[in-house]
Amino acid sequence: MQIEISADKRTMQGKGASRRLRGSGKVPGVIYGGESPAQSIELDHNNLFHKLKQEAFHASILSLIVAGESQQVLLRDVQMHPFKQQVLHVDFQRVAKNKKIHMKVPLHFINAEISPGVKTSGGIVSHVLTEVDISCLPADLPEFISVDLAEMAAGHTLHLRDLVLPANVEIPALAKGDDSPVATIVIPRSALSSEDNDTAATDKDGV
Incomplete structure (x- = not known):
């Protein structure tokens, strides 16, 4: 655009x-x-x-x-x-067409609602990063980068290396060995407490 x-x-x-x-x-x-x-x-x-x-x-x-x-x-x-x-x-x-630029672009998180960590485990997605610094030629600059969470389980963390980048787009931090976390799915304390109570009740009924 x-x-x-x-x-x-x-x-x-x-x-x-x-x-x-x-x-x-x-x-x-x-x-x-x-x-x-x-x-x-x-x-x-x-x-x-x-x-x-x-x-x-x-x-x-x-x-x-x-x-x-x-x-x-x-x-x-x-x-x-x-x-x-x-x-x-x-x-x-x-900007010049033939010179690479460094730019922060937003991350768009998709499919969180169908991920096992959210749908099955009742987890909440924690967005550690909301944008990422990229390097590319001006013609290859994306407006945003999509982050697909469809396969993400509770307790797992998505890192920079896991991002699917558009063609000819790089993340300079990775070349420097910086593989920062992007998102994780955590289980709320309330859900854990409820699960513990359910387990305790099941054990009591079984006695």
Whole structure:
């Protein structure tokens, strides 16, 4: 999915200029990277705020249109107001088609409800990670990675090495020997207590 967002070139610099910009419903930002110099920009706050609510906006190659020219970029940083629903500043990084990028993409967990650990044992899935850092060429960047829990039993843990990755996508952490846990299925204490009580009652009846 190609996501487009428009911006204007920003000429005024400094904290005072940024405050005035925000007061007029705009957000200051910057585009950096690649062979071109960094470019200061301004974006419509409401449009940007709504786009930031889209998961794909944070993990996709974006088409940023400035003065009629489209650039392929990644969203790299967002600064929010401490308590207002206000975007204070955004950073975008230019990408090149032939250079690998590092990006955090979300994990989508599926089929938990039919896994033996949940359906049979009454367990609860604990999501240790909700996103993972990957490396790939821009054209191969996935919006998310699916994590199939259909075969997962209670007490078992899924690790990074168990993830099924799209073609040409790598997890740099694995190359460094970091095989972090991704998800596990745990049995709630209440379920264990109930099971112990049932066992005790069965033993008593059998005496």
